[in-house]
Amino acid sequence: MVATSTPESHSAPESKRWTAKVKAAVVIDIIKGKTTVTEAARAHDFTVAGIEIWQDAFLAGGEERMRSNPSDAEAHWEAEKKDLNPKIGE
Numbered sequence: 001m002v003a004t005s006t007p008e009s010h011s012a013p014e015s016k017r018w019t020a021k022v023k024a025a026v027v028i029d030i031i032k033g034k035t036t037v038t039e040a041a042r043a044h045d046f047t048v049a050g051i052e053i054w055q056d057a058f059l060a061g062g063e064e065r066m067r068s069n070p071s072d073a074e075a076h077w078e079a080e081k082k083d084l085n086p087k088i089g090e
Helices: 020-031 037-043 048-067 070-088
Strands: none
Touching: 020 037, 020 048, 037 048
């Protein structure tokens, strides 16, 4: 049997989209010392710089979460929703 190529097989590679869950799992493995940034980048076919951006975002989010208690965060989101709803017509 001879393999034939289709137009789809010659198209440019599609960019991978990473879910927050996968990004967090990768960063947590790095923090726990289970892998390094370089190893994670290689394993996920991603750049070291990209993994470092995930780390920075993860740590910034964690810092913000440690700063706020749940009622503060909820009050913030409610105020933002109240401000944005008129702008989008709801």
